[in-house]
Amino acid sequence: MDNEMTLTFVAISENESLARMAITSFVAQLDPTIDELSEFKTIVSEAVSNAIIHGYDEDGKGIVTVHAVRDGDVISVAVKDNGKGIFDVKRAMEPLFTSKAEMERSGMGFTIMESFADDLQVESEPNVGTVVTFSKKFYSVKMPQIS
């Protein structure tokens, strides 16, 4: 374990950018390419938005946790909520499936997360909550300079 951070915040949509900023700073230590960084930010943004919107209906009370670990050139992240959970995870992960079409959700969140992450797991229990974990290896890694 080379570095580790945990960020928790209440479920308001303004905190989506907070989560992206923190993770951007954490990943910056690996000197990612622009594309690597923006794919990584996208995964986090999708998972965090889901926790806020679907997990907690943006209630401003529920707590979202983003935990990140760096091991060499691999970063692993878990995004967790104690919200309403997912009844049928398999169905939720299908492209275009959304339970909030009226909010103009596209149902593409999980598809995008799976495409951009090296591996992605979703664990969820109704009325208990959801954890999305994933990792991503960074290829264009400059090791931190020690001078």
Added chain:
Amino acid sequence: MDNEMTLTFVAISENESLARMAITSFVAQLDPTIDELSEFKTIVSEAVSNAIIHGYDEDGKGIVTVHAVRDGDVISVAVKDNGKGIFDVKRAMEPLFTSKAEMERSGMGFTIMESFADDLQVESEPNVGTVVTFSKKFYSVKMPQIS
């Protein structure tokens, strides 16, 4: 309480910028002026650097916690470590006092924090740890637009 976040990370100096980025994003919601934001970032940077350098001797293991709450136009922050603590807080807070002159620390950290914060408290116990709490009111506040 309008918003709340907690960031924890291990005691390595790279995480000083992580803490600043997260707090910048949290404060951005109040649309601060450039000067308000940079003073705020400075306070956080001083307190977090102290926790990493003095609290834990940059051991990469100790955990630093930054907790921030927004209430209207006031943001309150607590920076906490469970590190070696401060024997004589009054003396530590004197301008130019530093226990790490060999690292080119200036001993101005607490003076700067006190000058930039609206109020600042330091609680510390040797071998238990240190908590620095402060708050700051933001004057040029645009309320978040609801459209």
Added chain:
Amino acid sequence: MNYEMDMHLNDIAVIRLYGELDHHEAEKIRSQISKTILQGNLNTIIWNLERLNFMDSSGIGLILGRMRELSAVNGQTIILNPSNTMKKIFQFSGLASYMMDGTEADAILHARGIVNG
């Protein structure tokens, strides 16, 4: 985030997005953009993403929602200059055929059916 909207002859709107587009920001700008669309004689939206630094699937929702509003008038959509990551997101979502790279002038000519070369 910010956006600018320019009208061209009342039928084409160029919308320039700046900054980061996520769920929070999409919610903030959606109704304003939607209002303009429903008022005029609009039949084309050109989304210029050149200065957009970040977009997640909320961007898909925003663009698809406006496509739906334009469908009544058989309108068209052009997604101009998305980043590499955005290109992938549009591809996954079946919007690949709406993307193009070029200037706003190119996109306007393209929308009017005047294609160079």
Added chain:
Amino acid sequence: MNYEMDMHLNDIAVIRLYGELDHHEAEKIRSQISKTILQGNLNTIIWNLERLNFMDSSGIGLILGRMRELSAVNGQTIILNPSNTMKKIFQFSGLASYMMDGTEADAILHARGIVNG
């Protein structure tokens, strides 16, 4: 963060700091800068902070440390174009008299004792 160092006639170094200067970054650049100072016939350092976006008290340590290295040759220091917040930090630390606003050319003239006006 990054920095650039320009030498003027071997006795004046202009150091331009970019990005954010904190404890972590100060540790990274200190020894490199220090090496250059101790090698040459340097007697003046001009710290150009115009493009530095952030600095905490680590900047004080970095500048005071180099002042100490220059003191053997009775050298001088100019802190050029600090931000409002940095100005306050330098004031608290007793470095107010080293600050000036202007171009690098102004600062070099000032260092050589040729003051305009």
